[in-house]
Amino acid sequence: MTTKPALTLYLAAPRGFCAGVDRAIKIVEMALTKWGAPVYVRHEIVHNKYVVDGLKALGAVFVEELDDVPDDRPVIFSAHGVPKSIPAEAARREMIYVDATCPxxxxxxxxxxxxxxxxxxxxxxxxxxxxxxxxxxxxxxxxxxxxxxxxxxxxxxxxxxxxxxxxxxxxxxxxxxxxxxxxxxxxxFPAIIGPHKEDICYATTNRQASVKAIAPKIDALLVIGAPNSSNSRRLVEVGRAAGCAYAQLVHRATEIDWRALEGIRSVGITAGASAPEVLVNEVLDAFRSRYDTTVELVETAKEHVEFKVPRVLRVQE
The missing domain is CATH 3.40.1010.20 (4-hydroxy-3-methylbut-2-enyl diphosphate reductase, catalytic domain)
Structure with missing residues (x-):
């Protein structure tokens, strides 16, 4: 019987879903409960294929433009926000719309x-x-x-x-x-005025800080997230900048390049703000099947942020 090589996994915390993503997904689920399928969503609600596919299975229809939505069905605007012209056009067409823009x-x-x-x-x-x-x-x-x-x-x-x-x-x-x-x-421009409080959100800042904390301990970093997710891609860059020579973005376990990881002794794992914990667990299981793993949690902050869903979804008609 061959013994599995030993590997330490450093699991970054905070990682994964932020309050804005959580709220946006909840908005789609509650809209489907309230109005039934189909409910239309303009642009991916959050940048994650697994999440989007799960909502499609419940009856959400994802489109890129408002023109693709019939007047008589509800439409949801993604967590990323939309130009002012979009809700104005929805109002002109007398559509039911819910704005899932992150607060x-x-x-x-x-x-x-x-x-x-x-x-x-x-x-x-x-x-x-x-x-x-x-x-x-x-x-x-x-x-x-x-x-x-x-x-x-x-x-x-x-x-x-x-x-x-x-x-x-x-x-x-x-x-x-x-x-x-x-x-x-x-x-x-010495006279330029900045925001009262940093515009970069707490979740982005916290996830980058946790990557910096694990970077010195690891031979490789895996960031679980979608290729079109800005915050996930930034985590890869932060890992590289902090001295982690191999930092890779993977959507899920099937995308891990095992050959690139041959001979390594420690891997850092984190997830972008739109990646669900189920995909993190999938990656951990994939490592456990190949290595004798020790998992260490590296927690740099605790998050207690919650955002309410819009009133239209909380009120029973």
Whole structure:
């Protein structure tokens, strides 16, 4: 009988679902209970195929545009947020709609509007094309939000008035990368106004901190999450930046590259904010079947955040 090689698994905490993701999934489930299937969802409710497939099985229909939704069925807007034009169009069509935008993303939207009303032009630090960035930029008229993705982009910013600027950020960015971009903005535009409280959300910050805590202990890092999940991809980058030479994003256990892990003695495991714990357990089981594993939990924070679902779903008609 061959003995399995010994392996220590360092399990990062916090990991996985955040309060905004939890709430968004609950909104779809409660909408299906209240109105029956089909309920339409504009864009993936959260960026995770396993979650989306589970909701499809219950009767959720995922579409990219409002044009794909019939007038007589409810529609839900994803946790990432949508441009203002979308709920306006839904209201014009007299549709039932529920906004599942994460409250921490909504906070950034309100902030942007407040600055706009005060006559300031916005600079948004975010990823072009990401639904959250599109949604946030779409809160204000065209040209009112200038997007920067990198420190280099800051030099190209051409504001109307350098003395009347404020900045906001996507909620799922790398804390360290964003700090460098903010510093570049402040150096170039000394009058720029920042948020009262960091726009990067607690869950993103906490998950990155836990990866930094396990990075020195591990030979490899696996981040469970979807390729289109911004916060999951940032966890891979944070792991690499913290000195973990092999850091890989996997959607689930079937995607693990076992050959790349040959000869290693310790692996860190975490999950992005839209990855369910069932996929973490699947990965742990896959390691247990190949290795004699010891699991160590590395907890850097405790999370007690909960967000209520919209009133329309809590009220019985």
């Amino acid at each position: 921490l993303v909504s906070k950034v939207h309100i902030e942007a509007e407040r600055h706009h009303e005060a006559g300031l032009q916005m600079v948004m630090i975010g990823h072009a094309g990401h639904p959250e960035t599109i949604g946030t930029m779409g809160q204000l008229p065209a040209g009112e939000v200038l997007l920067v993705e990198t420190v280099e982009d800051v030099a190209q910013v051409r504001p109307r008035d350098p003395a009347k600027l404020a900045f906001i950020t996507q909620t799922t960015l790398s804390v360290d990368d964003t700090a460098a971009i903010v510093a570049a903005l402040q150096a170039r």
